[in-house]
Amino acid sequence: AQTVTQSQPEMSVQEAETVTLSCTYDTSESDYYLFWYKQPPSRQMILVIRQEAYKQQNATENRFSVNFQKAAKSFSLKISDSQLGDAAMYFCAYRSLYNTDKLIFGTGTRLQVFP
Amino acid sequence: DGGITQSPKYLFRKEGQNVTLSCEQNLNHDAMYWYRQDPGQGLRLIYYSQIVNDFQKGDIAEGYSVSREKKESFPLTVTSAQKNPTAFYLCASSIYSGGPGRKETQYFGPGTRLLVL
Numbered sequence: 001a002q003t004v005t006q007s008q009p010e011m012s013v014q015e016a017e018t019v020t021l022s023c024t025y026d027t028s029e030s031d032y033y034l035f036w037y038k039q040p041p042s043r044q045m046i047l048v049i050r051q052e053a054y055k056q057q058n059a060t061e062n063r064f065s066v067n068f069q070k071a072a073k074s075f076s077l078k079i080s081d082s083q084l085g086d087a088a089m090y091f092c093a094y095r096s097l098y099n100t101d102k103l104i105f106g107t108g109t110r111l112q113v114f115p
Numbered sequence: 116d117g118g119i120t121q122s123p124k125y126l127f128r129k130e131g132q133n134v135t136l137s138c139e140q141n142l143n144h145d146a147m148y149w150y151r152q153d154p155g156q157g158l159r160l161i162y163y164s165q166i167v168n169d170f171q172k173g174d175i176a177e178g179y180s181v182s183r184e185k186k187e188s189f190p191l192t193v194t195s196a197q198k199n200p201t202a203f204y205l206c207a208s209s210i211y212s213g214g215p216g217r218k219e220t221q222y223f224g225p226g227t228r229l230l231v232l
Contacts, residue, residue: 035220043225043228045158045223046223047220091157101146102148104157105157108156
């Protein structure tokens, strides 16, 4: 069974600085998807970025980018030029290409952004 | 505007009562999902449906039931058999590509918080 681990329960960053959130996963599959979702205080889950395992190039979305290390089963999220609105819970998630449709989530990292 | 709506935002359940959480989407998505979130945890899948009139159990289906009579709607009923229903419930939807292959991103609604009186 696949698992997703986020080892940082909380992180903090100064406004305009860069922060990296860690995520590791375990799977025996060769092809899959990885996601980062943001959950602000409103509690709605918002997609931040998505990576397909067969793509070697790291995904980027504006200030958000990932460092995808397939062999190490690592999928970290880098937030550049942090803004106050980035403060939220961030969840890493795995989705199998072959099995059920479910997303497998980590336990989340709470990011605080200080002015 | 296209999106996923969930109602109510807050729901209170009395002992022995069944309650139903609504989820509607106008994104023309084929697949819909229900997740449960407990404090300090990620989301866990309760049920999912890939097409109308068909649905499958997720990891924690006991004490829950669903129906999928319309493409746009996927209501979740929390039955009296669910002994610990207090949680945040999130509905999601995605395009379904059919069978093994490229699968699409899941998008989430705003959630319903269920509390037990």
